[in-house]
Amino acid sequence: MRVILVEDDAELSRQVAxxxxxxGHACEVCARGEAALRRLGAADFDAMILDVGLPDMDGFAVVxxxxxxxxxxxxxxxxxxxxxxxxxxxxxxxxxxxVTKPFxxxxxxxxxxxxxxxSQPGPEVSVVRRFGRWVLDPRRRRLRSGDETxxxxxxxxxxxxxxxxxxxxxxxxxxxxxxxxDIRFDPGTNVVDAMICRxxxxxxxxxxxxxxxxxxxxxxxxxxxx
Numbered sequence: 001m002r003v004i005l006v007e008d009d010a011e012l013s014r015q016v017a018x019x020x021x022x023x024g025h026a027c028e029v030c031a032r033g034e035a036a037l038r039r040l041g042a043a044d045f046d047a048m049i050l051d052v053g054l055p056d057m058d059g060f061a062v063v064x065x066x067x068x069x070x071x072x073x074x075x076x077x078x079x080x081x082x083x084x085x086x087x088x089x090x091x092x093x094x095x096x097x098x099v100t101k102p103f104x105x106x107x108x109x110x111x112x113x114x115x116x117x118x119s120q121p122g123p124e125v126s127v128v129r130r131f132g133r134w135v136l137d138p139r140r141r142r143l144r145s146g147d148e149t150x151x152x153x154x155x156x157x158x159x160x161x162x163x164x165x166x167x168x169x170x171x172x173x174x175x176x177x178x179x180x181x182d183i184r185f186d187p188g189t190n191v192v193d194a195m196i197c198r199x200x201x202x203x204x205x206x207x208x209x210x211x212x213x214x215x216x217x218x219x220x221x222x223x224x225x226x
Contacts, residue, residue, distance in 0.1 A: 001025045001026070001046040001047055001112065001116055002025070002026045002027075002028075002043075002044070002045050002046050002047075003020055003025050003026065003027045003028070003045065003046065003047050003048070003049060003112070004027075004028050004029075004030065004036060004039060004040065004045045004047075004048045004049070005017055005020070005027055005028070005029045005030070005048075005049045006029075006030045006031075006032075006033065006036040006048065006049065006050045006051055006054065006059070006062065007029070007031070007049070007050075007051040007078065008031045008032065008051060008053075008054055008055050009051075010031070013029050013031070015105065016049070016105060016108065017029050019105045019109065020109070020112075023109055025112075028043075028045075031054075031055070032054055032055055032056045032057075033054045033056050033057040033058075033059070033061065033062040034056055034057065036048070036050075036062060037062065037065060037066070040066065040071070040073070045073060046073075046074070046116070047073065047074045047075070047076070047112060047115055047116070048066075048073055048074070048075045048076070049075075049076045049078050049108070049112070050062060050063065050075055050076065050077055050078060050095075051077075051078050051079060052077055052078075052079035052080075052086070052090065053079060053080065059077055059079065059090070060089060060090060060093040063075055063077075063090070063093045063094040063095055064093050064094065066094065067093070067094035071151075072141060072151045072152060072153045072154070074096045074115040074153065074154055075094065075095045075096050075097075076095070076096065076097045076098070076099060076108070076111055076112065076115065077090045077095045077097070077098045077099065078099050078101070078103075078108070079098075079099075079100060079101060080100065080101040087191075088190060088191075088193075088194050091191055091194040091195065091198075092194050092197065092198060094153070094198075096115060096153060096154065096155050097111050097114075097115065098191075099111060114181075114182050115154065129161075129164055130224075131164060131167075131211065131224035131225075132203070132205075132211060132224060132225060132226065133145045133146075133205070134150075134203060136157075136160060136161075136164070138157055138161055141153075141154065141156075141157040143202070143203065150202050150203070152202075155180055155181065155195065156195065156198070156199055156202070158180045159176070159180050159195060159196075159199060160199065160203075162176065162179050162180055163212065163220070163222035164222060164224070166222065167222050167223070167224055168221065168222070168223070169221065170215050170218050170219050170220070170221050171219050171220055171221070171222075172218065172219040173192045173193075173219055175219070176192050176219070176220070177191070177192060180195075196212055196214075196220060199212065200212055204226075208226055209223075209226035210226055211223055211224070211226050
């Protein structure tokens, strides 16, 4: 993968970049958010590892600008903030994963590998799925409705595919964590709720019921026709 690492701690960024390169990834380092945004505008990357506490702007603002430009770049937040509200804010801003400092670089590499698997294009023959007014193209990770196109992040696309595959069935948060995030333990955040909220903003139509119904205390149900 070609990774952009945005971290203002020079020693930490040196160590992480070294391990990324040893693992076979190409890595470019930026110490400021604006510099990272300029590089993202000039070159293609497969993933971004992003510190929240940057000198010029916080990482949440960086991701919001990336998402505003409709880029589906996978993002792992790297930060000393471990409060649930901060983690949820990062996921709602458009992050895909969250690693708190101090951390083991091996864990970061493992999470990057999970994102890489999620980001890989599907088989040559892609099964296009329809629900409501949308057509889902999982290979290109996008939704289409007439002239409207919505780009999906890897986990957003995986979440829709899992929901569609079990249409009409209640799926627990634990099931979604295991089958969308590859997480088999309690991460201590409402990451599923945050992703569901983000997905609703993309697929639901104002004035109509949501495609994704919350079943209190049990999980979520997907309805192709709300």
